[in-house]
Amino acid sequence: MATTRRKTSARLFIVKIELVDSKPLIWRRIVISDHASFATLHHVIQAAMGWHDAHLHEFRVGEQSIGVPDPEYDNPDRPTAIEKNVRLNRLLGTGSTFTYLYDFGDSWEHRLSVEQVRQGDDRYGEGLIAGIAGGERACPPEDAGGIGAYQEFLERWEHDPYGKETEDLRTWAGLDFDPARFDRAAAGAAIDRMLWNGWVK
Structure with missing residues (x-):
């Protein structure tokens, strides 16, 4: 598992990410520091899944919306919390489930489950840790039209x-696109590069 770190605690969330209604299931398992912000989690999801971060996104934890506030989309009765200001450990723990919506047009919904909270071992030291622990199947191509259109694409791929x-x-989609392939090494390298270069805090 690829990992990256910065200063602070080493308590870790093990989080499973599932792309809702994908058949066969497209999923990833990530490890991330419990004190990371939802903004950091957003970037880790993008790298782990294989998205390009080209569209709007939103987390929903219970009734709380978390993301980048946008007057065009926000519900004034339920304002969006600023994702860089909200730490995972403020809202989540073992067994927590919540959603991440990417691309308000195609509506790629991800279901996230905190499978485990554990203490990082000494080899990681202290710091912000993120890594990819597993996954299956490729991320759909960007702007594929949503999960329904992508499933139709897979049916054509299989039957014709x-x-x-x-x-x-x-x-x-790209001539090298293979819906059955998940490149774990590439996902891990993307997360490492993102954190080491200081693209997220």
Whole structure:
């Protein structure tokens, strides 16, 4: 598992991320410091899944919306908490479940579950830790139209792999795209690079 660190505690959340309604299930398992902000979690999800961070996003923990406030989308009766100001350990613990919505047009909904909270061992020292512990299947291509459109794409891929429409979709997705492949090493490297370069705090 790739890890990166900065100064502070070494208590860790083990979090499973599932792309809702994906069949077969697209999932990732990450490790992240419990004191990380929801802004950091957003960036780790993007890197772990394989998204490009090109669209709006929102966390929902119970009735609380967390993200980047936007007057166009916010409910004035339930204002959005600023994600960089909210730490995971303020709202989450073992067994917590919550959602992460990415791209308000395509509506990619992710279900997150805190499977375990544990103490980091001495080899990590103190600091902000994030890493990828597992996963299966590729992230859908950006702007694929949402989970329904992506499932239709997978059906064409399976039942008519050489059809004209399938070929067009494969060209658009990238000729090296393989829906069954998850590159764990690449996801881990992306998280490491992001944290070491100071792109998130």
